[in-house]
Structures are given as C-alpha cells and as structure tokens.
Amino acid sequence: MKSHSSTLLAEVRTFRQNHPDVRYVDLIALDIPGHFYGKRYPVEMLEKVAAGSPLKLPQNAVLLGAQGGLFKIGDYCFNDGDPDANRRLVPGTLKPVSWENQPLGQMLITSDGTEAPIEFEPREVLAKVLERLQHKGIHPVVAFELEFYLFDKKLDNGLPQFARDPLSDDADDQPNLHIERLSRFSEVLDDIAQTANDQGIDITVITAELGPGQFEINFGHLDDGLRAADWAALFCRSTRGVALKHGFRASFMAKPYLQFPGSGMHVHVSLYDGAGNNLLAAHQQQPLRHAVAGCLELLPHCMPIFSPNHNAFRRLGGTVNAATRASWGFEDRDACVRIPESDPHNLRIEHRLASADANPYLVLAAILVGLEHGLDAKREPIAPLNDDRSSGTDFPVEMLDAVRAMQHQPVLRDKLGAEFVDVYCENKRQDHLAFQQEINAREYRWFL
Structure with missing residues (x-):
C-alpha cells in the first residue's frame, strides 16, 4: 500500500x-x-x-x-x-x-x-469478471471501436441540425463514406485524436461512416480490460468537449436519425493463456465455437446493457449492419458476433450489437461473461450466417421485456452479481417509465 x-x-x-x-x-x-x-x-x-x-x-x-x-x-x-x-x-x-x-x-x-x-459500480463489475478470468488462466485482449455523429452546435427547436462543412459552410447532409469528409472536418477530427492521445488513449484508424457527419474511431488493442474500457469512457468525454470548442456538437446517441445508420460500440476480444497462446484458436478453433455459443445464449438476456435506453432500441434492425437477431458469422457485418479474418494468434470475436452510448465497462463485462459461459458449457453454436442467412435467435426489442429477460437469468446473476443485476434492472425500468411521463406533440396530433 x-x-x-x-x-x-x-x-x-x-x-x-x-x-x-x-x-x-x-x-x-x-x-x-x-x-x-x-x-x-x-x-x-x-x-x-x-x-x-x-x-x-x-x-x-x-x-x-x-x-x-x-x-x-x-x-x-x-x-x-x-x-x-x-x-x-x-x-x-x-x-x-x-x-x-x-x-x-x-x-x-x-x-x-x-x-x-460498491457492488453495482460499473468498473467494479468488470473488475470482478476480469479477476475471475485471471484465476482461470484466461487473459483477454480488448479493443473498442466507437461511432459518433457531429452536429451543428445550435439545435433547431431541440432537434439536431447537420454539421456545417467547414470548407463550404453547407450542411453535411449527404450520407457517404468518402475519404474527403475526413479532410473537410480534419481540424476538429485532428484535435479529437490529439486530445485523446494526450489522455493516454491509443487512437488508430479514423473512418468517415455512412451517416451524414458520422465518424468512427478505433482504439489500440490492450491486455488490460479495465484500461480499455477507461479509454472508451474518457474518449466520449473529451470528444464532446473538443467538438464544442470547434462549434460542433458530438453525440454518441444510438439513433439520432431514423433514416440514417445508428452509432455502435464494437468490441474486439481475444483470449490468451499465461504463455500467450490464443485459447480460441486451439483444437481447430473448437473453443471459438463454444465461446460464440455462450455469447449468443446470453445475448438476449443482456439487452438492457447493449441497448441501455429507448433510443438505442431504435437502432436495432436499422439501415446498415445492425442485427435484428442473435447471430454470428465469419467476416459478416450483419452478425451480432463477427469473426474477422485473422491469423491464429490474433483470432478474435467482434461483438457488434452494443450502441455507442452503452456503458463500456458493462458491455465488456457482459461479453466476457458470455465467452466464459461458452467455454465452460462447451456447446455448439447455431449455424453461422455464412451457411444460413436466416440463422439467429430472437432477442427483446423493448426495454421492459429486456429487463424481465435479464433480471432472473441465473448465469448473469452468478457471474455479474445478483445485487448488480437487481439494481441495474430496476434503474433501467425506472428510467424507461420516467421517459414515458411526457406527452409530446405527436401524441396530441394523433389522439387529441
């Protein structure tokens, strides 16, 4: 001490x-x-x-x-x-x-x-999961990817406005993946990346995403799961601050526009033993299949973590690469659990379901518990989307249904902590009910 x-x-x-x-x-x-x-x-x-x-x-x-x-x-x-x-x-x-x-x-x-x-503190929940895995000789390596939108700093009657192109002062209202968008918004993006680096965060790839004013930032891989989640949390804070300084509003809101893609939190996870061997690649990748099966089995019960609010559920089944069922596949971005092409040492899963505004500590904890459960249960997964495009299992798409599915799931209560599960589910239930306690203009238009 x-x-x-x-x-x-x-x-x-x-x-x-x-x-x-x-x-x-x-x-x-x-x-x-x-x-x-x-x-x-x-x-x-x-x-x-x-x-x-x-x-x-x-x-x-x-x-x-x-x-x-x-x-x-x-x-x-x-x-x-x-x-x-x-x-x-x-x-x-x-x-x-x-x-x-x-x-x-x-x-x-x-x-x-x-x-x-505090049993229900998000960082403590993840710390307990990582400690248990370490005692089992399992050492995760983790990398987060976060998508976000830039909006104009001023709202229009509470609604977001498209970011203004700094070079033309026109609204960046055209969805595209063009590299030129990185150049047009380079001043704010460079500052976002540099500020993150100053915070000790390893920024790697920056991508212009499909939505207007939408970008993705990738972080380096870390063998410290807590620090990886720290990076994701701190990046959100610094990005919002830097954007305001440049006259923009940065948001990790899951689905700001119904007609454009939502923003996700993608998490890459590989598992190693104490000697540095990739556990998922052993025995002709059989542990990978078991781990995937565990993730998919628990995924419907973790939806309040992956989609933590009313808006996040709007993202599911969206326009691009947002799954509607618990599924997996090799090099398939329509799957919740994607297996990127890699050599055996870097074999990993990419969990793609969580929204960008989810709690990174809890998202990683839930993913690791799924992997752990799969390795323990040693079950075969459902068919990958590569073999059957209709493969998948249903998950809740509304908050109250999702809370009911989570609260009494025995594996989650055991691995994440019963006290945490009860507190988290009640927090989400009360938040959702509070959100409903307001009559908006559309309701009057429909029913007055």
Missing part, C-alpha cells in the same frame, strides 16, 4: 510540475447510465489523497438515472441515509483537460480495490 501511495504521489507531483497553471482536477467515475459524476478538487488536496487521505463520495451517485435523478431501488437512495463510500485514484489517469476555458486536470476514481467496493 505504501508503494502504491508513493507511485500516486509521484504522479500528482509530476503533473503539478508539468502543469503549474492547473489549480483544480476533476475526479470522475462512470455511473450506471454511462455519465461521469465526481468532484472538482484543488490540486493540493489531490496530493493529500494520493498520499493516503480518504476519498469519499456518496454511494448512490452510481445509481443516477439518465437525467441525473435518483430512483428508489430497494433500500437505496431513500431508506439508507445516502451513505458515503470510499473511492481510490486510478493510477496513470491524471491528465490535462484542454477543452475547457480554464486549465484543468482530470483523473479517474473507482471503488474497486477499496475495502468495500
């Missing part, structure tokens, strides 16, 4: 030396809907925390709804006295914030690794 504190203290002191104009640091963590919460600390107080002073925030901050409100979930929030819970600093995540008006820093905090971790 002393060595750990000295490492953190050295990190904070080095940061202060390199950024003497920074007076405050945002200490942030991801809640259940995937939003950051936290506190802004004077940098000198951060040094005290790094040296071992306690860091406490309300436990129930993790339970915030999509709009920031608290729901009654069991005894949490209203019958528990709103207790504090210990957090710790995540080493290596103290970085400068360049998109605010004043010099700031930010650093991730978490309850995992403390004396009493």
